[in-house]
Amino acid sequence: MTAVPLHQRIRDEIEGLIRSGAWAPGHRVPFESELMARYGCSRMTVNKAMSALADAGLIVRRRRAGSFVARPRVHSTVLDIPDIQAEITARGETYAFVLLAAERRAADPDDGDETELAGEGDLVVLRGLHVAGGRPFALEDRLISLAAVPEAAAADFAAEPPGAWLLNHVPWTEAESRISAVGAEAAVAELLALDVGTALLAVERRTWRAGEPVTRVRQLFPGEAYDLVARFGPAR
Amino acid sequence: MTAVPLHQRIRDEIEGLIRSGAWAPGHRVPFESELMARYGCSRMTVNKAMSALADAGLIVRRRRAGSFVARPRVHSTVLDIPDIQAEITARGETYAFVLLAAERRAADPDDGDETELAGEGDLVVLRGLHVAGGRPFALEDRLISLAAVPEAAAADFAAEPPGAWLLNHVPWTEAESRISAVGAEAAVAELLALDVGTALLAVERRTWRAGEPVTRVRQLFPGEAYDLVARFGPAR
DNA sequence: CTCGCGAATATGTCTATACATATTGAACCG
DNA sequence: CGGTTCAATATGTATAGACATATTCGCGAG
Structure with missing residues (x-):
């Protein structure tokens, strides 16, 4: 059988x-x-x-x-949606992460997305700015499921950006990324020091471990300043 | 040894x-x-x-x-940069491709990118509009190397969009994609029926066969109307 | 204490053989 | 002539044994 x-x-x-x-x-x-x-x-x-x-x-x-x-490789072999810190320092620019807001709360029951992510536990809700060479590089909004990653409650995300922290603490994940383009709204434009309406590259990524949702992150990059690169080809 | x-x-x-x-x-x-x-x-x-x-x-x-x-799968397993026609018809919308311009010419000797693609031969240069449900969906500018794909000289790209045609005629390729966000310029905005400055998702893809460049394409999608999706996860 | 050497060990490659299983093409029968 | 059965065939899985090779550990010499 x-x-x-x-x-x-x-x-x-x-x-x-x-x-x-x-x-x-x-x-x-x-x-x-x-x-x-x-x-x-x-x-x-x-x-x-x-x-x-x-x-x-x-x-x-x-x-x-x-x-x-094996330890999970930072670059998922295929699509370079990276550890932003690694990417920037690899270019030789200084990197900083500014934590703008952090809180712990229950999922909004009206938001199916949040409740699915949270499962039985609370969420860690973060907003931060990646800074390259003194200039804003990307704005990041992140949710982390405490049910999947209880250690996140005690982590200091001002010291280590959440993307890097998760890579080091949550091994091996599945991921789905959605990529689109949006115009900068007023609040976002101010944080990124751009004009309102400037084209931004929007990356939304969800990751799972063993089928359990771990985190959801939305990152906004100034479009003209950043390229995502994907390569397929003869492996090995 | x-x-x-x-x-x-x-x-x-x-x-x-x-x-x-x-x-x-x-x-x-x-x-x-x-x-x-x-x-x-x-x-x-x-x-x-x-x-x-x-x-x-x-x-x-x-x-x-x-x-x-095996015949190459349409979706490269990993990043859904698709055959646009397949994608649209899968959604249940009508699809049309409007060929705006087509010519055959030598590579511009001042354009290193073009000369590398062309190799010893000419280029086919195409511009076309993908239309979904009667509305503009994406603008495409494409170069095809006749050295790599001599059959392209005789193809009728008004009947079959170049992306689909290439998938059927040029088996198995390596590819590199660059994804960014740009604001719509006047000429582009008019073709896509958008306001000037609207955020667009810009996808530039190059493909090779056995190391020989085959084609380069730039596609512009209205950002808010389209998501690229990439998935990584347990294969099989 | 350090360096080098040899032995132990886990993986890497390969062989020859055996039987299982899906599929095809042809023979056979109604 | 249509459908079924059957044997041939190519792949799928598994075994037991053999030797190669990289790496580590411990021992002994300096």
């Missing part, structure tokens, strides 16, 4: 343990010999599962040392 | 034949038994190479029938 090949069952079980966060980045995956014993199969079968996980970038394998859960 | 594992060499050679276009979509890849003979190795080794190609989506395998070069 099942007809799921063993090597794929092994692969799926390990993948589940990683994606759920049960095995955090850096955690040592059992040796092939241990998995052979656990599943009662030959090494080639285990090896096929582990090689597939390595190809998919979920684990890193090192001879003699063993296999380890 | 080489130290390239045999299964990977097999994989790379076949991948090269596919990406270069030598083996077009639908072409039958040699049977495992044939590849065993050609490379003088065991079936498991060939199988590893072929399974990897199948996982990567480059080939499709069918028992008893053999393995075949």
Whole structure:
């Protein structure tokens, strides 16, 4: 009935343990010999599962040392929607994050989006400004689900911008991005030091871990000053 | 010296034949038994190479029938920069493409971008308007390299929009996209029936086949009317 | 204490073999 | 002639064994 090949069952079980966060980045995956014993199969079968996980970038394998859960790469390989701080410092400009507002509250029951994100818990609601070389670079509005990330209640987002903080604390996520263009409204224009109506690139990103919503962020970039770049091509 | 594992060499050679276009979509890849003979190795080794190609989506395998070069999927798996026509008809709106200008000419020698694209040949230069439900949806300026796609000289882009035509004639490409936001200039605003200065989403995409530039396109979408969506997540 | 060397070990590659399974094409029968 | 059955075939999965190679650990020499 099942007809799921063993090597794929092994692969799926390990993948589940990683994606759920049960095995955090850096955690040592059992040796092939241990998995052979656990599943009662030959090494080639285990090896096929582990090689597939390595190809998919979920684990890193090192001879003699063993296999380890990979840490999520900052750039999702494909679309450079990055850690803004890393991007700016890579250009050689100074970076600063100004936290404009931070609060903890329950989800607005009239906002289906917020209630879905919050689940059973509260939300952390943040607004901040990314500053590059002394000039406003992007305005960010973020919601974080405390049900998914309880540690966020105690984090100091003035010291470490929320994007970077999340990357370091919440391993491995699925993400969906929506990209559009909007004209700057008065309040936004003032914060970004632009004229009202200037074209802005609007990026809205939601991420999940193991199917559970983690965060939603809206970022506004001065359109002419910033390009998103996406590349597809021969991998490897 | 080489130290390239045999299964990977097999994989790379076949991948090269596919990406270069030598083996077009639908072409039958040699049977495992044939590849065993050609490379003088065991079936498991060939199988590893072929399974990897199948996982990567480059080939499709069918028992008893053999393995075949896959046809490129319209959506590049990751970033939905789509065939605009498919997108609009999927929404249930009528679609039309209005060809505003078409010419064949040599690359402007002062434009490094154009000369690189053109290579040794001429360019096809197109401007057209995508229309959804009777209203302007996107403005498209496109260059096609005749060196890479000589058939483009005879194509009727009024009958079939260039994006769709290229997808059907030029298999498997690498691509790079740049996304930004701009304000509508007067000429563009008129074509799209918008006010001057309205925020537009600007998508510039370049594609290559086997390292050779094929086309460059700039598309302008009314920002508020259109979202680009990118998804990353558990594959499969 | 440090450096270098060798042994232990986990993964990487490959072979030869076996049986399972989906699909096709052809033979066969109503 | 249409439909069913059946055997041939190519891939899918799995095994047990072998040797290669990178890396680490510990030991011993300086």
